[in-house]
Amino acid sequence: MASSIHDLARHLNISIGTVSRALNGRADVNADTRQRVLEAARTLNYSPNQSGRSLRQGATHSIAFMLQPHPGDQQYGEPFFIPFLIGLQARLAESGLDLTVVMGAPGDYQQERLRRVVETRRADAVLLAWTRREDERIDYLTQAGFPFATLGRSRSGAKSYPSLDLDFEKAGADAVDRLVARGHRRIAAVRPSLDLNFGYLFLAGYRKALKRHGIEIDPELIASGFINEAGGYEVTPQVMRSKAPPTAIIFNNDAMALGGCKALAEMGIRPGHDMAVTVIVDTPLCRYFSPALTAFRPALEPMGQRLAEMLLASLPAFAGPEGPRIMREVWPLELVARDSD
Amino acid sequence: MASSIHDLARHLNISIGTVSRALNGRADVNADTRQRVLEAARTLNYSPNQSGRSLRQGATHSIAFMLQPHPGDQQYGEPFFIPFLIGLQARLAESGLDLTVVMGAPGDYQQERLRRVVETRRADAVLLAWTRREDERIDYLTQAGFPFATLGRSRSGAKSYPSLDLDFEKAGADAVDRLVARGHRRIAAVRPSLDLNFGYLFLAGYRKALKRHGIEIDPELIASGFINEAGGYEVTPQVMRSKAPPTAIIFNNDAMALGGCKALAEMGIRPGHDMAVTVIVDTPLCRYFSPALTAFRPALEPMGQRLAEMLLASLPAFAGPEGPRIMREVWPLELVARDSD
DNA sequence: CGTTTTTCCGTAAACGTTTACGAGAACACA
DNA sequence: TGTGTTCTCGTAAACGTTTACGGAAAAACG
Structure with missing residues (x-):
């Protein structure tokens, strides 16, 4: 069913090392062989096993967004985050990253869930929302040395992480x-x-x-x-x-x-x-x-894009030539005058 | 930083096999040893590497929900799905499964994204929403033999999958x-x-x-x-x-x-x-x-719980003693009389 | 033609788990 | 005491990748 890199190698009568190098666009592989590998990959419908890659590379290629529903009685939820998530995922996809939305139960402050994500290394970085003034999640992440960014500011964590907030x-x-x-x-x-x-x-x-x-x-x-x-x-x-x-x-x-x-x-x-x-x-x-x-x-979708951008820039694996930078931005809210005032 | 099963083994002077068995609650390990292992796991702050487990077990322990934002001009998004997701994740968490929300861009019908999830084996099963009358996603998944369930019915796929729909x-x-x-x-x-x-x-x-x-x-x-x-x-x-x-x-x-x-x-x-x-x-x-x-x-949150339940029952790894069953349910919508009629 | 460099590829280890297999020790039983 | 059973554990392979290393062949150079 699922073809592995070994299948490709066997099919082409070359070693798995060469196959991998060809697929990953490394220089030390003949243009011809690469062509044949790519073609075989297409016909055999190959795509790399994520777990295998992650294990070897120590990176999951996915970012976790900790979505916390409001506590409360609302029968429906936050429409707020959807456009934000759309922007987020659009930018992350450009860099080949997946967006994992980690839901918590409404009300709980998801410290536990965050731990789980971090400790089981389910994501390469996390995104926090609903930041509090003193935010234990931020303290935890900085202390654990886990990459993250926040939607919203906080007084915690020595500001050593990217954040985007509304003014x-x-x-x-x-x-x-x-x-x-x-x-x-x-x-x-x-x-x-x-x-x-x-x-x-x-x-x-x-x-x-x-x-x-x-x-x-x-x-x-x-x-x-x-x-x-x-x-x-x-x-x-x-x-x-x-x-x-x-x-x-x-x-x-x-x-x-x-x-x-x-x-x-x-x-x-x-x-x-x-x-x-x-x-x-x-x-x-x-x-x-x-x-x-x-x-x-707020301009939610652009904010999502931007925060993704900022997070990526802070990750060594994705930082441009200028190296990682910590950014903090505050975006304006636009008045929409209606009938209530 | 992150301690592995080897660290535990070295620390306790036993083999990694025993450590693993102890952690996984297998029978063939001395009660004493198990105690020591669990304790060491706690003090060394061990938690298993997901990629490692997934690779070995061929299971990711996560379910993907394909969230597709409406096409359209709305500046905000679907409040519809949030309570549903809350119910979903609550039930999945009970069985130790994570919920991955895969976002697509609004409008695209995410066939490509679905392929990616399936082919790179990022999830053990997927959940579809916004089912169409003839749904190529369903055809694709059944043909690929990938486990899934749907929120909504469809004429596709020979009804060999769990589904929950509103009446x-x-x-x-x-x-x-x-x-x-x-x-x-x-x-x-x-x-x-x-x-x-x-x-x-x-x-x-x-x-x-x-x-x-x-x-x-x-x-x-x-x-x-x-x-x-x-x-x-x-x-x-x-x-x-x-x-x-x-x-x-x-x-x-x-x-x-x-x-x-x-x-x-x-x-x-x-x-x-x-x-x-x-x-x-x-x-x-x-x-x-x-x-x-x-x-x-609609009763969104219970629906989420129920669909998770149904999906789990269809997965061999989670099916109860009675074995897997395919379920299809149709839930009522409740009239809320207001002022517009 | 001999030497050096370049190009290309195979080998094998490693990532962190789980698990089949087997073996030693302890125990039970006749 | 001999045999069979049970308990407990270690060994090692396997999952699918990536990548450091080295080597053979080809190319370049004198």
Whole structure:
């Protein structure tokens, strides 16, 4: 069934060494022989056994993306990562690498699963998402000397790895600027309660912008909750009950915004009329919600391509002539003005 | 860094054969020795090299899911598959199998990528989605003798593989029943133009139900278009221009429904008021759209678990004492009544 | 024609496992 | 004590590659 390099050798009456060299495009093989080998490979439908290659080379030729579904009650999942993965895989495929998506159960922080990938050497490098402020995964990987890159920043790991993040700080500030320009002074912020780094960045931008506009920061207008619809639903009434309720709310997450809007609706408050609502990370849900939610949109597919690029550049086997470099990039989020503010 | 079985053997002064047997829980090893081996494995932080195992055993201990993003313009992706994948991976993990998600570029039908997975033996089995009526992937896999299972049915491959599908036929019929019960007689159906099998099933159910109600089938009310928002947007006006326009439309796909509603809006037609709109496969988009779309909902996560189960049962290495069986299941879609009909 | 260089290829080891086989020791049994 | 059985372990081959090494043949050179 599956033909091996031995089959080719036997068929051509040459040694397996020569076959291998011919297939791998080494110089020390006659042009004629190479031709014959390639042809035989085609007719015998040969393709190299991955396990064999991996074992010999100590490389699996695949990159693992640790996909962690949100904890929460959502019946459907993250549409967020799909375009990112498309970009990722497109670039990796160019370099002959496979993309392995390692799924974890929702909620668990996949430290164990990561260990498994690393220790059983199932991938040549891993990609992390949902980076936390202090991220044990990053500590583990740096300590283990395993190559990786992250979607999102972190304070862990001495920044000795490539990372690509969105500029949540600027988005937070931009959101405030826009709302202030439209006459709002009491602006609330709702973010996830987890240690997720983008929550901090967002809040920093929010604070900075308010300060710049000379608006005092009211702790009552800042809330954090579980990063899903239920969390938004639960926490939004909190800010509404403050002594001086907000006229605008910025949500750090689409699901939380949806839950928040539900809570607002139950209080008889209509987003876009009685309350300005802005979302930091745009998803299709924001677009189709009614009213359509003003949101900040990431360029997911290009980000995937770019992060793959950066990861490759950090791998000795793929680094160009200039050698490995550590890169860190922060990409902008683009405002998509809709009807909710 | 990475300790091998040889390290353990040297450390304990025994042979690698014994170490391996101890680790793998074979009977012919002294309880004492086994204890010492396991302990040493722990302290030396040993875990087996996957490539080595795979090479020797001829099994990779991983299952590949061929994820194909929709062709189309959507900036975000399929939320559909994530919960399915969660269920899948949960069950596979129970049996010590990894889930490899193989991404393709949107649009290409991944025949090539599938070949690569099979020929380089990167997985022990593959899972297919978006099955077509005549599916060359299924033909290829059966002909190659490679184990697989499908999410969705097909006419290809002599049904010699496990498959799990949704009952689109019944959902189509149920949708018609419901609309007829609410007084509609002119009911349109919009489905994807591709050869996707569920499109046929849906239409069959639609036809059957209409016939049952004694309603003549009007070809002008049946349209098919590209399976995305643009497709729905383009094709909906078609059915509206028919001599006797419909009072209800059933969309086979959420994206097409969204596009269709946009077209309707531009014609001044309001779903839920001037037009009943039903969607066969529910997604979060249906829930948050305004008006919220009545839709038929799949139980994605359990489906993932179940299909994993079925696939495992068909693999000799995992089949229970009763031996391998080929299973085919069809799961119901549950009506979620909302505001659009 | 002798010497050196180049071209091409075969040999064999190695990667880290698993496992068939056999052998020694201990034990049971008559 | 002799024979058979059971327990436990070591040996070595095998999985499919890649690659360092060396050598024969061909080519180049004087």
